[in-house]
Amino acid sequence: MTFPQMDETHDPARSSWVGGADGHPDFPVQNLPYGIFAPFGGEVRAGVAIGDWIWDLKGAAKAGLLPEKAAAALGGSTLNALMALPAQDRAALRRRLSDLLSDATQRAVIEPLLHRAADCEMHLPAAIGDYTDFYVGIHHATNIGKLFRPDNPLLPNYKYVPIGYHGRASSIRPSGVPVVRPSGQRKAPDADAPTVGPSQRLDYELELGIWIGAGNALGDTVPIGEAVDHIAGFCLLNDWSARDFQAWEYVPLGPFLAKNFHSTISPWVVTAEAMAPFRIAQPARPEGDPQPLPYLWDEDDQARGALSVDLEVTLSSAAMRERGLAPLRLSHGPASSMYWTAQQIVTHHASNGCNLNPGDLLGTGTLSAATRDGYGSLMELTEGGKVRISLPTGEERAFLEDGDELALKAVAKADGYVSIGFGECRAVIEPAR
Amino acid sequence: MTFPQMDETHDPARSSWVGGADGHPDFPVQNLPYGIFAPFGGEVRAGVAIGDWIWDLKGAAKAGLLPEKAAAALGGSTLNALMALPAQDRAALRRRLSDLLSDATQRAVIEPLLHRAADCEMHLPAAIGDYTDFYVGIHHATNIGKLFRPDNPLLPNYKYVPIGYHGRASSIRPSGVPVVRPSGQRKAPDADAPTVGPSQRLDYELELGIWIGAGNALGDTVPIGEAVDHIAGFCLLNDWSARDFQAWEYVPLGPFLAKNFHSTISPWVVTAEAMAPFRIAQPARPEGDPQPLPYLWDEDDQARGALSVDLEVTLSSAAMRERGLAPLRLSHGPASSMYWTAQQIVTHHASNGCNLNPGDLLGTGTLSAATRDGYGSLMELTEGGKVRISLPTGEERAFLEDGDELALKAVAKADGYVSIGFGECRAVIEPAR
Numbered sequence: 001m002t003f004p005q006m007d008e009t010h011d012p013a014r015s016s017w018v019g020g021a022d023g024h025p026d027f028p029v030q031n032l033p034y035g036i037f038a039p040f041g042g043e044v045r046a047g048v049a050i051g052d053w054i055w056d057l058k059g060a061a062k063a064g065l066l067p068e069k070a071a072a073a074l075g076g077s078t079l080n081a082l083m084a085l086p087a088q089d090r091a092a093l094r095r096r097l098s099d100l101l102s103d104a105t106q107r108a109v110i111e112p113l114l115h116r117a118a119d120c121e122m123h124l125p126a127a128i129g130d131y132t133d134f135y136v137g138i139h140h141a142t143n144i145g146k147l148f149r150p151d152n153p154l155l156p157n158y159k160y161v162p163i164g165y166h167g168r169a170s171s172i173r174p175s176g177v178p179v180v181r182p183s184g185q186r187k188a189p190d191a192d193a194p195t196v197g198p199s200q201r202l203d204y205e206l207e208l209g210i211w212i213g214a215g216n217a218l219g220d221t222v223p224i225g226e227a228v229d230h231i232a233g234f235c236l237l238n239d240w241s242a243r244d245f246q247a248w249e250y251v252p253l254g255p256f257l258a259k260n261f262h263s264t265i266s267p268w269v270v271t272a273e274a275m276a277p278f279r280i281a282q283p284a285r286p287e288g289d290p291q292p293l294p295y296l297w298d299e300d301d302q303a304r305g306a307l308s309v310d311l312e313v314t315l316s317s318a319a320m321r322e323r324g325l326a327p328l329r330l331s332h333g334p335a336s337s338m339y340w341t342a343q344q345i346v347t348h349h350a351s352n353g354c355n356l357n358p359g360d361l362l363g364t365g366t367l368s369a370a371t372r373d374g375y376g377s378l379m380e381l382t383e384g385g386k387v388r389i390s391l392p393t394g395e396e397r398a399f400l401e402d403g404d405e406l407a408l409k410a411v412a413k414a415d416g417y418v419s420i421g422f423g424e425c426r427a428v429i430e431p432a433r
Numbered sequence: 434m435t436f437p438q439m440d441e442t443h444d445p446a447r448s449s450w451v452g453g454a455d456g457h458p459d460f461p462v463q464n465l466p467y468g469i470f471a472p473f474g475g476e477v478r479a480g481v482a483i484g485d486w487i488w489d490l491k492g493a494a495k496a497g498l499l500p501e502k503a504a505a506a507l508g509g510s511t512l513n514a515l516m517a518l519p520a521q522d523r524a525a526l527r528r529r530l531s532d533l534l535s536d537a538t539q540r541a542v543i544e545p546l547l548h549r550a551a552d553c554e555m556h557l558p559a560a561i562g563d564y565t566d567f568y569v570g571i572h573h574a575t576n577i578g579k580l581f582r583p584d585n586p587l588l589p590n591y592k593y594v595p596i597g598y599h600g601r602a603s604s605i606r607p608s609g610v611p612v613v614r615p616s617g618q619r620k621a622p623d624a625d626a627p628t629v630g631p632s633q634r635l636d637y638e639l640e641l642g643i644w645i646g647a648g649n650a651l652g653d654t655v656p657i658g659e660a661v662d663h664i665a666g667f668c669l670l671n672d673w674s675a676r677d678f679q680a681w682e683y684v685p686l687g688p689f690l691a692k693n694f695h696s697t698i699s700p701w702v703v704t705a706e707a708m709a710p711f712r713i714a715q716p717a718r719p720e721g722d723p724q725p726l727p728y729l730w731d732e733d734d735q736a737r738g739a740l741s742v743d744l745e746v747t748l749s750s751a752a753m754r755e756r757g758l759a760p761l762r763l764s765h766g767p768a769s770s771m772y773w774t775a776q777q778i779v780t781h782h783a784s785n786g787c788n789l790n791p792g793d794l795l796g797t798g799t800l801s802a803a804t805r806d807g808y809g810s811l812m813e814l815t816e817g818g819k820v821r822i823s824l825p826t827g828e829e830r831a832f833l834e835d836g837d838e839l840a841l842k843a844v845a846k847a848d849g850y851v852s853i854g855f856g857e858c859r860a861v862i863e864p865a866r
Contacts, residue, residue: 129603130601130603135686155684155685157620157627157681160618161618161681161682163685163686164686165599165687165689166600166689168599169562170562170787170790173651180651180786182786183784183785184785185593185594187589193593196727218613218695219695220866245785248590248594250687251590252588252683252687253597253598254683254688255686255687256597257785260785261651261785261787262651262652293627293629294629348690349690351616351690352615352616353615353616353694353866354604354693354694355603355604357603360603433654
């Protein structure tokens with residue numbers, strides 16, 4: 001397996017002439033994530049984030065600043081064509097962007113193409129053909145399983161199958177779009193029949209998203225040794241969940257209306273190339289766990305297939321924001337709880353010949369750390385709503401209330417390298433309609 | 434609820450000047466389904482089926498023969514824009530087409546735009562944004578449930594919730610595209626661990642597909658009284674299923690690789706307007722079944738919301754075709770086993786604010802009749818593979834073998850009206866790669 005290589009773009013000494021880019025918590029010149037943006041009232045187009053600015057890549061292509069193949073892929077209003085490019089072409093674009101942004105002689109040419117990010121609207125980065133959500137966070141699967149089956153939380157297939165299910169592509173929205181509290185059926189354990197109304201157990205789920213780059217034809221598979229070539233990048237994903245609907249509807253075919261009313265993603269595609277320094281070994285399987293089946297097993301993948309990413313979730317109620325209080329950190333921890341790597345997820349998904357396409361989105365499933373301070377959902381943090389969380393205003397939360405704003409954060413870190421962030425993944429809960 | 438009205442287009446006395454259209458089992462002038470086709474080597478465009486011919490609607494629009502709004506929606510290579518039109522515009526197009534095809538003075542103008550269907554390739558009728566599969570065939574749900582829970586086949590939510598789950602949009606193919614036998618994980622009940630290989634329990638599922646017309650915005654719902662306005666038409670759907678993969682992978686999040694390797698649809702959209710004469714009362718719920726919750730209940734829907742459609746499944750093995758033997762009918766029966774109407778399915782899907790879009794496809798789930806001669810899958814017909822089916826060659830089948838061709842058929846029937854068919858939904862099983 002050939003992971004994206006490190007080169008001068010990852011050099012921690014590299015500095016950008018764009019003001020505020022050096023030391024930026026998310027978007028230093030070592031990151032260079034792609035997104036789709038529009039200056040307010042302006043055309044929707046591709047851009048790259050640098051500090052608090054967005055560089056218009058359609059304009060850059062037009063000005064002849066970019067490699068030919070990448071330029072040809074940057075004309076539209078989605079990144080699908082860029083994602084579909086072979087890895088070497090994506091890497092060539094990255095090197096060019098990094099060179100131009102760190103070469104002060106280019107300032108006069110590029111500056112007119114920079115837009116202040118605060119003045120732009122972010123769109124979905126791709127036309128998402130299909131969205132699949134996995135369940136590879138083993139601590140989350142264990143925590144949720146315990147609520148149903150205290151003695152046997154993980155089902156027998158969990159350590160053989162990267163469990164996943166199809167989600168709804170149409171209701172994925174970029175960070176910032178409010179979430180309308182869904183209505184639906186729920187049945188109290190002691191009730192004879194269900195009732196209908198706004199969800200009383202609205203929850204979030206902290207996930208990473210995986211953007212598919214090159215696809216595979218229907219009937220073909222993606223061998224594990226090639227899986228990394230099919231991954232264009234990563235984002236944050238909040239898989240909003242109505243736990244009351246979920247408990248009632250999910251047998252026998254899985255979650256449906258409990259999940260498909262809205263999913264929020266961070267709008268920047270942190271590229272596979274940018275993540276090169278942040279690859280780490282997949283944690284060893286606990287003693288007694290089965291060896292992955294051969295089609296999911298690759299030594300390089302075990303050695304470098306996991307991601308060194310720190311995750312964080314914060315909550316601020318409407319009252320907290322009114323009083324100017326800082327958001328409350330609900331959890332934080334490493335994304336190292338993935339029982340399967342992103343590559344294993346991709347290979348498994350295509351193992352039956354299912355065709356993946358550029359711009360498809362795969363969710364990892366909730367990434368909870370091993371201990372409570374890293375749990376990735378309220379279902380886990382409040383033990384199904386039993387243990388309430390205190391906010392600095394004196395308010396309490398079992399699940400999300402109207403007006404709550406939830407934000408996910410991710411930072412990739414490695415000794416000797418400049419940390420890069422994923423940008424915003426936040427939304428406010430609006431009352432049911 | 435205002436179902437599409439009957440008008441002169443449904444007149445059984447109406448006759449077409451197109452040779453062979455009158456009396457055609459699928460496509461008499463009373464049907465007029467839309468599809469996307471290409472004459473071999475020609476441009477992909479919209480057409481309408483009439484007898485054994487396809488009338489090029491892009492050409493008709495260009496020639497000024499069609500109503501303005503419909504003409505504007507017929508320029509592309511999908512039917513999404515046509516599906517999105519308000520019902521009255523779709524009805525106006527249908528009346529115009531019916532008038533022109535039954536008026537012999539139009540022959541000279543239209544004939545150059547007719548293509549022999551046998552010389553054309555059919556494509557998917559729409560860019561399918563999202564595909565959802567339901568489970569509303571109560572006899573199927575009961576039969577499958579019995580295999581797992583003999584005493585309690587239907588789960589407690591079944592009679593309250595139109596159970597559904599998201600499927601894979603990218604692997605839907607029109608009739609005729611071969612199905613590659615998928616490989617995957619399966620575990621024998623007495624085995625300690627799973628193995629990987631080509632499915633040994635490959636099955637079909639007989640379903641109807643529902644094409645979404647007008648959509649709803651994210652956060653909005655589709656009230657049951659308006660649901661029919663969101664349905665553009667119907668097709669046949671074969672939800673190919675690998676039962677061995679399904680049994681191993683499906684807990685806790687539902688079917689995934691067991692289903693997403695390929696789904697086959699009939700390529701013609703039988704419009705909601707064409708189905709007007711074939712609407713019947715929803716069968717009364719058995720005594721003791723709960724009344725549907727208010728958001729799913731509409732008196733008109735109960736009175737006219739079901740469909741009078743006869744379904745049939747045939748199988749021919751490679752050896753049967755070599756010997757020129759007729760396909761074997763595996764099952765036949767009415768589509769009246771839907772516990773929920775198409776309108777209830779649409780309303781439920783959007784009840785949490787999930788946004789449906791024009792060209793989305795919803796499957797009903799397997800439509801088995803009450804008795805064995807109408808079972809809609811091999812899983813039911815062979816009782817999980819235990820009772821083998823004899824073919825006229827002396828071959829036997831528990832599940833599908835390589836080279837088998839499976840075909841679904843549907844005909845809408847009503848006293849005093851001309852029957853209309855759904856066209857072909859067939860595919861051959863190719864060996865695993």
